[in-house]
Amino acid sequence: LKIEPFILRRLKTDVLKELPEKMEGKILVDMTKEQQKIYSVYLQKIKGEIKDTVREKGIDRSQIQILAGLTRLRQISCHPGVFIEGYEGGSGKLQALAEIIDQGLGEEHRFLIFSQFTGVLKMVRKDLEEKGYKPLYLDGSTPMNQRGDLVKTFNGGEVPIFLISLKAGGTGLNLTSADVVIHLDPWWNPAVESQATDRAHRIGQKKMVQVKKLIARGTIEEKIHQIQEQKKEIVDQIVQKGETMLTKLSKEELLDLLEG
Numbered sequence: 118l119k120i121e122p123f124i125l126r127r128l129k130t131d132v133l134k135e136l137p138e139k140m141e142g143k144i145l146v147d148m149t150k151e152q153q154k155i156y157s158v159y160l161q162k163i164k165g166e167i168k169d170t171v172r173e174k175g176i177d178r179s180q181i182q183i184l185a186g187l188t189r190l191r192q193i194s195c196h197p198g199v200f201i202e203g204y205e206g207g208s209g210k211l212q213a214l215a216e217i218i219d220q221g222l223g224e225e226h227r228f229l230i231f232s233q234f235t236g237v238l239k240m241v242r243k244d245l246e247e248k249g250y251k252p253l254y255l256d257g258s259t260p261m262n263q264r265g266d267l268v269k270t271f272n273g274g275e276v277p278i279f280l281i282s283l284k285a286g287g288t289g290l291n292l293t294s295a296d297v298v299i300h301l302d303p304w305w306n307p308a309v310e311s312q313a314t315d316r317a318h319r320i321g322q323k324k325m326v327q328v329k330k331l332i333a334r335g336t337i338e339e340k341i342h343q344i345q346e347q348k349k350e351i352v353d354q355i356v357q358k359g360e361t362m363l364t365k366l367s368k369e370e371l372l373d374l375l376e377g
Contacts, residue, residue, distance in 0.1 A: 139318045141328040144341060146213045148194070148333055151206025156193045156336060163189065164375050187337060187374055192234060194333035195302050199236040210301060210331050211244060217299065217329065218245070223278060226327075227294055230303040231313050233283045239303075242280055256282035268292060287312040293321040301332045303338055307345040337374045 148156060163186035170179045192199045196208040218228060232238050235256045245252050253267050253276050271279045272294040279292065285299075287309060295317040300310055310330075318326040332338045 136318070136320070137322055137325045139314070139326045139328060141330070143330040143332050144213065145281060145334045145339075146209045146331050148209040148336070149207040149212075151204075152193065152197055152208060153335075155197045155201070155204075155206070156190065156372075159189060159193055160375070167375065181237045190337050191341075194336040194338050195232065195237045196240055198240060199234060208240075210333060211241060213331060214241065214299065214301070216250070217242065218250075218278065221292075221297055226297045227271075228279065228293055228297045228299060229286075229295045229313075229317055230278065230280050230299045230301065231283045231286060231310075232280075233304055234302065235282050235302060238280045238282060245278065245294060249277060250278060252278035252280050254280045255285060257285040259285065264290070271295070281313070281316075283309060283313055286316060290316045291319065291321065292316040293319060293323075296324040298326060298327055298328045300328070303330060303332065303341045303345060305341065305344065310345075340374050 167179065167183055167186055170182050177281055189200070195210055197206065198204040198208070214230070221228060222262075230238070230241065230252075232241075238254065238256065242252055253271055255264060255267055259267070267279070270276055270305055271292060273296065279295065283304060298314050300313070300318050304310055314326070315329050318328075330342070332342055
């Protein structure tokens with residue numbers, strides 16, 4: 118007798134017929150001139166360091182440095198001020214985000230804004246507070262006994278903007294009063310972003326949910342987004358065609374992110 122594993126999957130749209138539509142899209146954002154200059158300098162520097170490390174240690178022992186370099190480039194794509202003290206060159210993403218929020222609030226939308234980088238979220242909070250908004254904020258350091266109060270405040274309609282770190286807000290929060298979800302930076306695994314989006318797109322949602330992904334043009338973020346789409350296609354093949362193998366991000370894909 119031969120036994121084979123199988124996957125039984127029920128899509129949310131199959132179970133919840135009354136769930137409103139979810140509309141997803143990416144928004145390509147140009148970096149500021151100073152931001153672009155810093156990105157270019159760091160890209161060349163990191164490429165050189167990684168090539169030297171791979172030559173000396175081999176690629177298997179260079180994984181930590183490769184990922185550290187990619188993370189630095191991702192941070193610059195959001196805002197160089199995350200690690201460059203005194204940086205005043207602005208951020209294309211934060212400028213685009215401000216425009217989206219200003220327009221959305223005028224149309225009575227309510228926002229969930231996710232980022233993997235708490236430093237970026239804190240900059241967004243500072244910018245919004247300077248404009249007179251008072252966003253709610255949650256990350257991994259937020260005590261558990263405060264999370265319920267934050268959710269209650271947001272769903273009560275008192276505050277229209279909730280800033281949440283991607284991993285801290287990926288599960289366990291019911292935020293169906295939001296109808297716009299913004300991802301400030303792409304994460305390798307699209308399922309993590311989907312879990313965060315589902316804080317709004319779930320039972321109890323009465324409106325169509327708009328999901329906007331901000332991608333810095335000409336950076337590794339564009340390639341990360343491409344990898345996300347490829348992974349989604351692989352999952353669809355598994356569910357729909359019986360394929361049995363998922364691929365992880367390969368070492369070649371990691372190095373390719375540093376190329377033009």
